[in-house]
Amino acid sequence: MPDVDVRLSKVAKTYGDVVAVDYIDLEVHPGEFFSLLGPSGCGKTTTLRMIGGFEQPTSGLIELQGQDVTWLAPYQRNVNTVFQNYALFPHLTVFENVAFGLRRRGVKGDDVKTRVADMLRLVQLEGFDRRKPTQISGGQAQRVALARALINRPAVLLLDEPLGALDLKLRKQMQVELKRIQQEVGITFIYVTHDQEEAMTMSDRIAVMNKGHYEQLADPETLYERPTTRFVAGFLGISNLLNGRGDGTADAYALVRLADDTMVRVPRGSVTGSGAVQLGVRPEKIRLHDPGATTPERHNRLAGTVRDASYMGVSTQYQVEIAGGARVTVYEQNVERATRSELWAPGEQVQLTWSPDHTFVITDPTPAADEAAE
Amino acid sequence: MGQLIHRYRAAIPWLLMLPGLAWLAVFFVVPNVQMLLFSLSEGTLLTGFTTPPDTWSFDNFPGAVTRYSGNFVNSIVYGGLATILCFLIGYPLAYGIAFRGGRYKSLLLFLVIAPFFTSFLIRTISWRIILGNDGPFLGIIRDVLGLVPDNFSVIGTPLAVVGGLTYEFLPFMVLPLYVSLEKVDRRLVEAAQDLYAGPWRRGGAITGALLGGFLAVALQVGLGYSQFVGETATPGLVALAALVGATAGGLVGASMVSQAFLRVTLPLSLPGVFAGSILTFIPSIGDYVNAHLLGSPKTQMIGNVIQGRFLEQNDYPTAAALAFILMAAILVAIFVYARVLGTEELSGGRA
Numbered sequence: 182m183p184d185v186d187v188r189l190s191k192v193a194k195t196y197g198d199v200v201a202v203d204y205i206d207l208e209v210h211p212g213e214f215f216s217l218l219g220p221s222g223c224g225k226t227t228t229l230r231m232i233g234g235f236e237q238p239t240s241g242l243i244e245l246q247g248q249d250v251t252w253l254a255p256y257q258r259n260v261n262t263v264f265q266n267y268a269l270f271p272h273l274t275v276f277e278n279v280a281f282g283l284r285r286r287g288v289k290g291d292d293v294k295t296r297v298a299d300m301l302r303l304v305q306l307e308g309f310d311r312r313k314p315t316q317i318s319g320g321q322a323q324r325v326a327l328a329r330a331l332i333n334r335p336a337v338l339l340l341d342e343p344l345g346a347l348d349l350k351l352r353k354q355m356q357v358e359l360k361r362i363q364q365e366v367g368i369t370f371i372y373v374t375h376d377q378e379e380a381m382t383m384s385d386r387i388a389v390m391n392k393g394h395y396e397q398l399a400d401p402e403t404l405y406e407r408p409t410t411r412f413v414a415g416f417l418g419i420s421n422l423l424n425g426r427g428d429g430t431a432d433a434y435a436l437v438r439l440a441d442d443t444m445v446r447v448p449r450g451s452v453t454g455s456g457a458v459q460l461g462v463r464p465e466k467i468r469l470h471d472p473g474a475t476t477p478e479r480h481n482r483l484a485g486t487v488r489d490a491s492y493m494g495v496s497t498q499y500q501v502e503i504a505g506g507a508r509v510t511v512y513e514q515n516v517e518r519a520t521r522s523e524l525w526a527p528g529e530q531v532q533l534t535w536s537p538d539h540t541f542v543i544t545d546p547t548p549a550a551d552e553a554a555e
Numbered sequence: 556m557g558q559l560i561h562r563y564r565a566a567i568p569w570l571l572m573l574p575g576l577a578w579l580a581v582f583f584v585v586p587n588v589q590m591l592l593f594s595l596s597e598g599t600l601l602t603g604f605t606t607p608p609d610t611w612s613f614d615n616f617p618g619a620v621t622r623y624s625g626n627f628v629n630s631i632v633y634g635g636l637a638t639i640l641c642f643l644i645g646y647p648l649a650y651g652i653a654f655r656g657g658r659y660k661s662l663l664l665f666l667v668i669a670p671f672f673t674s675f676l677i678r679t680i681s682w683r684i685i686l687g688n689d690g691p692f693l694g695i696i697r698d699v700l701g702l703v704p705d706n707f708s709v710i711g712t713p714l715a716v717v718g719g720l721t722y723e724f725l726p727f728m729v730l731p732l733y734v735s736l737e738k739v740d741r742r743l744v745e746a747a748q749d750l751y752a753g754p755w756r757r758g759g760a761i762t763g764a765l766l767g768g769f770l771a772v773a774l775q776v777g778l779g780y781s782q783f784v785g786e787t788a789t790p791g792l793v794a795l796a797a798l799v800g801a802t803a804g805g806l807v808g809a810s811m812v813s814q815a816f817l818r819v820t821l822p823l824s825l826p827g828v829f830a831g832s833i834l835t836f837i838p839s840i841g842d843y844v845n846a847h848l849l850g851s852p853k854t855q856m857i858g859n860v861i862q863g864r865f866l867e868q869n870d871y872p873t874a875a876a877l878a879f880i881l882m883a884a885i886l887v888a889i890f891v892y893a894r895v896l897g898t899e900e901l902s903g904g905r906a
Contacts, residue, residue: 234749255745256753272822333750
C-alpha cells in the first residue's frame with residue numbers, strides 16, 4: 182500500500198478568466214479523514230470534482246494510489262462521491278439505490294442482497310430497503326447516499342458538504358456517525374465543508390482554502406493554536422490580532438514590540454529579525470484582572486478599558502479597548518463572576534494577561550479585506 | 556360566522572372549476588350524448604331518422620366494424636408507425652435541446668413549434684406539391700439522379716401518409732419530452748457515472764439491433780401491407796429491411812447510449828414519453844387530412860370514412876357508431892399503455 186492515496190500535483194482549473202483552483206499540491210494519506218475547508222467560491226468543490234472525475238483540470242496531475250487518473254472518467258476511477266443534495270435516484274428504491282454501483286460492476290443476485298443488507302445495517306437503515314427516496318427523511322437520505330457510495334469499497338470517498346441540508350441537531354449527530362463509520366470501514370475520506378466546526382470535529386487534517394489555493398494545511402489543533410495567515414486566524418474561530426515588530430529575545434521567548442511600545446513575549450522561533458508582524462491571541466486565552474492585582478509572572482500584560490460586556494450564559498464576551506485604540510475580544514467563563522452584578526462593567530479599567538505560549542505570530546499579513554467569516 | 560367563512564373558503568377551488576366544468580358539460584357531454592343517440596338510430600337524411608327510445612339499433616356497431624375493418628387497421632398501423640417515428644426523431648431532438656441547448660433553448664423550442672404559425676391544411680397541401688409527381692422531390696431523385704423508375708410516385712402511398720402524420724404531430728411529441736428531460740437533475744447523471752455507469756457497448760448494440768430490425772420490418776410490412784408502388788412486402792424486402800435496421804440500430808445503441816442514460820435519464824423521462832406518445836397517437840389515429848391529401852383510396856383511414864359518412868353520404872348512424880368505436884379503441888389502448896409504462900416505473904428498472 183502506498184503511503185499516499187490521493188496526490189494532486191500543480192493542479193489548476195480555470196473557467197475563462199476565472200481561476201477556480203490555483204496550482205494546488207496536495208497529498209492525502211491512506212485512512213485519513215481529510216477536509217477541504219473554506220468559504221464558498223474558494224475552489225474546494227472544484228478540487229473535489231476533479232478528484233471525482235467530473236471536471237478535468239486545466240493543468241496538473243491527479244494520482245490515485247499511484248495511478249494517474251487525471252483524464253479518466255468518473256466510472257473508471259475507484260472513488261465514490263456523496264453529493265451535496267444526495268442525488269438519490271428518485272425512481273429506484275433504497276435497496277436499488279444502494280445496489281446501483283454493484284449491479285453496474287456485474288455483481289449478481291445473493292451477493293448483492295448480502296452486501297446491501299450489510300451496508301444498510303452499517304448506516305442503521307435496516308428495514309428501509311423498499312422505500313423510495315421521497316418516502317424517507319433528510320437524515321435517512323443522507324445515510325442512503327453514504328451507503329450507496331461506501332458499498333463499492335472505493336479507495337477514497339469524496340463528500341461534498343454532505344450535512345449542509347440537515348438541521349443543526351441532526352448535523353451534530355451525523356458528524357459523530359460519519360467519524361464512526363469512517364473508522365469502521367477504514368476508507369480515506371475527503372470532506373468538503375465551509376463549516377469550520379464540522380471540519381475541526383471530524384478531520385485528521387484540514388486544508389484551509391481561500392481563492393483557489395490552501396493557506397494552511399495542518400491538524401485541527403495546529404490550525405487553531407498556530408494559524409499562520411490572517412485568513413486562517415479569522416476563518417477558524419475569533420482571533421485578536423495586534424501589530425508589532427520583532428525586538429530580540431528574552432528567556433525562552435522572542436519579543437515583539439507593539440505599536441505603543443509594550444513588549445510582548447511570543448514563542449521562540451516564531452519571530453526572527455525586526456520585521457513587521459501580527460501577533461494573535463484567542464479570546465478565551467485572555468484573563469482580566471483589576472489594574473492593581475498581581476498577575477502571573479512572565480505572562481503578557483496589557484492595560485485596557487472595558488467597552489462592552491455581553492452576557493451569554495456559559496460565558497461573557499467583553500470588548501476591551503487597549504492603548505492605541507484597538508479592541509480586543511475576551512471570553513470569560515462565568516465561574517468566578519457568575520451573576521450580572523459581578524461582571525466587569527463598561528468603563529472599568531482592567532489588565533489583560535495571557536500566556537506567551539498561547540500567542541501566535543503571522544509574519545505574512547494579507548490584506549484585511551480577505552478576512553471572510555462564514 | 557367563522558364556520559361559514561371556513562366553508563366558503565373550502566368551496567373556492569370548486570367555484571374556480573365551475574366555468575371549466577360548465578364548458579365541458581355543454582361542449583363535451585351534450586354533443587357526445589347526441590352522437591350516442593345517433594349511433595343507435597336508423598334512417599337517412601331524406602327519410603328522417605328514428606332515434607332512441609323509438610328504436611335501439613345496436614346493429615350499427617358490428618355492421619360498421621365489419622364494413623370498415625380495413626380502415627381501422629390503416630388507422631392503427633399508420634397512427635402507430637407515425638407515433639414510433641415521432642418518438643425516434645423527437646427523443647434525440649428533445650434530449651439535445653434540454654441537455655445541450657444552453658442559451659439557445661428558447662430559440663430551438665420556438666423553431667419546433669414554428670410550423671404551427673401556418674395552417675396545417677396549407678402545410679399538408681404544400682407537401683402534396685413537394686412530393687407530387689411533378690414536384691421538386693421526385694424532380695431530383697427521379698429526373699436528375701435517376702434513382703427511381705419513371706412510374707415511381709410518393710403521393711398516394713402509405714409512406715406519404717405516415718410521413719405526413721409524423722411531420723404533423725412531431726411537436727406534440729417533442730414538447731412533453733423536452734419538459735420531462737429538462738426536469739432530470741444533472742447531478743443524478745453524475746451520480747450514476749460515479750457509480751460505474753459507463754458506456755453500454757454490448758447491451759446497446761444488441762438492444763439497438765433488435766429494436767432497429769424490428770422497426771424496419773414493421774415499417775416495411777406496415778407500409779407494404781396495402782400497397783407501396785404496387786409491391787407488397789416480399790420476404791427479400793423484409794430481410795433487407797431487417798438487416799439495414801439492425802445495423803443502424805446496433806451502431807446507434809453501441810456508440811450513443813450510455814448506462815447512465817439507460818438507468819437514470821430514460822426512466823425519469825418516461826412521463827414525457829407517455830404524454831408525448833398519447834398526444835401523438837390520438838390525433839394521428841383519427842386524422843383524415845393527411846390520408847385525404849397525401850394518400851389514395853386504398854390508404855383511407857377511419858377518419859376519412861367518418862368524415863365521408865357524415866358529410867357526403869349523410870349516414871349519421873354509421874358515422875356516429877364508427878366515432879364511438881374509435882373512441883373506445885383509443886381509451887382501451889391508453890389504459891393498457893398506462894398500465895405497462897406505469898408498472899415499469901414502479902418496478903424500478905431492475906437489472
